Amino acid sequence: MNASKEKHLTRTELIRAAGRSARKPEGHLSRCEECRQMVEFFRAYAVAGAIPLPAAPAGWIERASNLARRPKSLEKIKQLIAGVIFDSWEAPLPVGVRGSGAMDHRRLRFRAGNTTVDLHAERHGQTWKFLVQAAGINRGREKVMLAVGRKKLYPDALGLYQWSSPRPPIRLVLHLERREVILPEIKWTRRRK
Amino acid sequence: MSEIDSDIWLRVLAGDNAAWEDLVRRYQPLVYAVAVRAGLSMEDAADCFQQTWVSLYRSRRRIHDPSRLSAWLVTTAKREALRLRRRAEKGDAEAIIHDWASSDPLPDEDLERLEAQAKLEIALGDLDPRCHQVLWAFFFSPEEKSYEDIARDLGMAVNSLGAMRRRCLDKLKGILADYGFTRVRKDEDDPL
DSSP states (O other): OOGGGSOOOOHHHHHHHHHSOSOOOOHHHHHOHHHHHHHHHHHHOTTTTOOOOOOOOHHHHHHHHGGGTSHHHHHOOEEEEOEEEEETTTSOOOTTOOSGGGGGEEEEEEEETTEEEEEEEEEETTEEEEEEEEESSOBTTBOOEEEETTEEEOOOTTSEEEEEESSOOSOEEEEOSSEEEEOOOOOOSOOOO | OOOOHHHHHHHHHTTOHHHHHHHHHHHHHHHHHHHHHTTOOHHHHHHHHHHHHHHHHHHGGGOOOGGGHHHHHHHHHHHHHHHHHHHHHTTOTTOOOOTTOOSSOOOHHHHHHHHHHHHHHHHHHTSOHHHHHHHIIIIISSSOOOHHHHHHHHTOOHHHHHHHHHHHHHHHHHHHHHTTOSSOOOOOSSOO
């Protein structure tokens, strides 16, 4: 039979033929150059009948497109609000240590995602001394900065942030390469239990 | 016809912002598809999408073979998606894996197919409208159509459709070859 007089293979048949290992074509395929070309094409690009790839949300595309214009400002894409998971001032204390002495030191732990931030505060006379340690970050790989109000602190060799001040901090933000961990506002007036 | 990747890339390296935008527009469906296939939450998918482009932008001076940009994007998006999935699996409340996400969300075979599809769609987009219609009707319409249906939809004689399809396929192959898209490559850890 002349191939030109036959019906060409349907898409399903072409896809099925493309899925089979390359061997001597049979039937219509052995007589029809055009269908053989289609099979070869489907073999190389096995995506016929596939749902077209959808476009990303417009805002995402815009943000990625703007990278070349404002690369620095756009790299920070996530702000995480940390929650308090431990506050020594909120913990019950044994009888006899509930006096003002317990107000001279405080330990707080915050968490946002995998990042944990510990704050240790101690009062020495009129001065507070602070120590912050962050876990769950890639030290050495990530540039990390702790913003204490307007003050910018960088970690020491042990990864600790230390400073002293007559007043305890209220707002702390940990700036990482890809995200900012915003600690909740810290109140330094202790409630009586 | 659009530019080939290496020409766009040279313009990107020269600091041409419009070239970067062209590149993002060209490959955004591919990067998005990888993020979505990974089964990430929308928030993490957005993170994956953005970080992939940030990585490309940061690495631009180290990329010497722009013909492999699509492979680079797929590999980087996959790496980023798996990182985010691992984080989500550790119980990060910020990232929730959809129930339908499989344990192996991004097999190389699927990613190769996505890459091939993206390239094909780029090339199809550069065909003249008539050829685009013909090939779309044959190969990519959601429902398979008979020759008669396609001929009727396109207002053509049935007996001229075969030749038209062949000519259009040749054009498409020509565009794919011009773009260096003729071979579907295997993923590697560091394709560039």
